[in-house]
Amino acid sequence: MRIVVENVDKTFVDSKKREVTALQNINFSIEKEEFVVLVGPSGCGKSTLLNIVGGLMSPTNGTVYFEGTNGKKPSLGIVFQEIALFPWRSVYENVIFGLEESGASKQEQQEKGKHYIEMVGLSGFESAYPKQLSGGMRQRAGIARALAIEPDLLLMDEPFSALDAQTRTIMQEELLTIWNRTKLSTLYVTHNIQEAVYLADRVIVLSRHPGQIKSIIQIDMPKIGRDQEQYRAQFEQYVDQIWQLIRHDAQEASREG
């Protein structure tokens, strides 16, 4: 399946009735099994674009369409920064939520629930409730819930940004391992350039006011092992290239607070 974003604009009207152009003339695609990362400073429209691709918000102009669905409605797995797990449901009950909703059999719920709980490293915590889990574990449960429906597209909006630095690094590594097993087409939002270079097949750099695509950068390094010594120089080059593209906007964004 291929996802195409074509000529998308989004305009909001703010509290003073002024029009804010959040996105302007956005065109890109996400190929089958591709991991695309949207990066840009605060306020460049990353979340707005992710919400539009996910059908949670409609664009002012333009379209998002899915190719190769054979007429089926595409399914989406969504992971946000603060995962909204149902507090009254256990890890297992949270993970199988989407399967229940889609009418999957009890056996399928059990098989997939077990499989994805194991994949995110939460075996043994099936009956724990969200409040009993650390932030990292809650994100793992949220990822398992998104994966369990085996979506056509996985959308992730700053999924690790509320975690401490060490947990974040571990989760990034594990996400790649999971991706390697599932090969899900993914759209991932972050303002962290290192994270973008570590995870992406392609990085889409957005500018702000209005949010436009400044550049699309193919990351030509093997998907696994980019943190190894032999790729260090190349890794830093990509980071620097992207930083130069967003530097001005990031400075402006930080001044506006």
Ligand SMILES: Nc1ncnc2c1ncn2[C@@H]1O[C@H](COP(=O)(O)OP(=O)(O)OP(=O)(O)O)[C@@H](O)[C@H]1O
């Ligand atoms: N509901 C809304 N009403 C008015 N303006 C909005 C609304 N949602 C977003 N905006 C504006 O659209 C622009 C893009 O916002 P968006 O949240 O998509 O950016 P972002 O890149 O995800 O930012 P951040 O990294 O801070 O989350 C900003 O200028 C924001 O103020």
